[in-house]
Amino acid sequence: MAAAPFIGMKTRIGITVGALLLSACSSPSPTPVPVRPDLGAVLFAGDSVAAGESAPLTEAFAAAGVRFRSIASEGGGNVVGPNAEATWETLPAAIAEDRPAVVIYQITTYDWGTEPEQRAAYTRLAESVGDATLVIVTVPPIRADDFYTPHLADLARTATVARDVPGAHLLDASEVWGTEFTPDGRSTDGIHTCPQGAARFTTWLLRALAALWPGFTPPAPDTWANTGWSTDRRFVGC
Numbered sequence: 001m002a003a004a005p006f007i008g009m010k011t012r013i014g015i016t017v018g019a020l021l022l023s024a025c026s027s028p029s030p031t032p033v034p035v036r037p038d039l040g041a042v043l044f045a046g047d048s049v050a051a052g053e054s055a056p057l058t059e060a061f062a063a064a065g066v067r068f069r070s071i072a073s074e075g076g077g078n079v080v081g082p083n084a085e086a087t088w089e090t091l092p093a094a095i096a097e098d099r100p101a102v103v104i105y106q107i108t109t110y111d112w113g114t115e116p117e118q119r120a121a122y123t124r125l126a127e128s129v130g131d132a133t134l135v136i137v138t139v140p141p142i143r144a145d146d147f148y149t150p151h152l153a154d155l156a157r158t159a160t161v162a163r164d165v166p167g168a169h170l171l172d173a174s175e176v177w178g179t180e181f182t183p184d185g186r187s188t189d190g191i192h193t194c195p196q197g198a199a200r201f202t203t204w205l206l207r208a209l210a211a212l213w214p215g216f217t218p219p220a221p222d223t224w225a226n227t228g229w230s231t232d233r234r235f236v237g238c
Contacts, residue, residue: 039209039216040101041067043094043132045087047108048074048234049140052193055229056202063219064206069098072106074234079105080121081112081154092128102209103129107139107162109191112154118161126167133212135169136162137205140177143190169212176204187237194238195230 042061044054054070061068071077071094078084079091095103105125111118126134138159144152163170176197181190185197193201199221206218 039066039213041098042069043098043100043103044068044070044072044106045077045091045103046072046106047077047110048072049109049192050077050106052232052234053106053198053201055232055234056195056198056224057205059224059227059229060202060206060219063223064216066216076110078108078110079125080118081108081110084121095129095132100132102133102135104135104137106137107158109139109142109148109155111139111158112151115157115161118154118158119165122162122165122168126165133169134167135171135209135212136165137171138173140173140186140193141179141181143181145190171205171208173201173204176201187235189237192234192236195235198235199225
């Protein structure tokens, strides 16, 4: 997808700490999987939806003292589906360079393909992270247009396929987004997130990671919620 125009300061919204704490009241209860003992560094991958979410995640991980890098791609980032080979040309090198403790892959809106194709791609991803722990996060529900409608069945299948991949841990983000598209915290384009939604996602993800890495303490929302990231150009239609 094409890069969005810069959004000026007048569009900045206040991310209230109270709202973030409320959204974090019920944290996910992930099934235990083998993880490295320390959170160390985090590598975040996905498409332009994940790229928007990376704005508050960057600030939150910095506040927590955890090294974080997003390689989410605007217009790609998928490991299966159209042009997935472009992701595979760069992803292994990024993992080798960062040597992260955890690789988080948010399923993209382009993860199209048959069930065997999706399973093969997610298995390949799990095998590519080396000593890191692979965390796969479900894609937010979208309001599909003519471009996406033919692929809704593929997207609906991704979580089921990813859940069975050896060595991977699936986090279901429906606690943040619901199971059907709603405009709350989402762009008017029906695909991307807005600052409030991205902030809720950040709070939820940090708590989910803390459940996997008990030594990791999520930073207080007031250390990252209003640091200026909400003016990022990637937040459009908000």
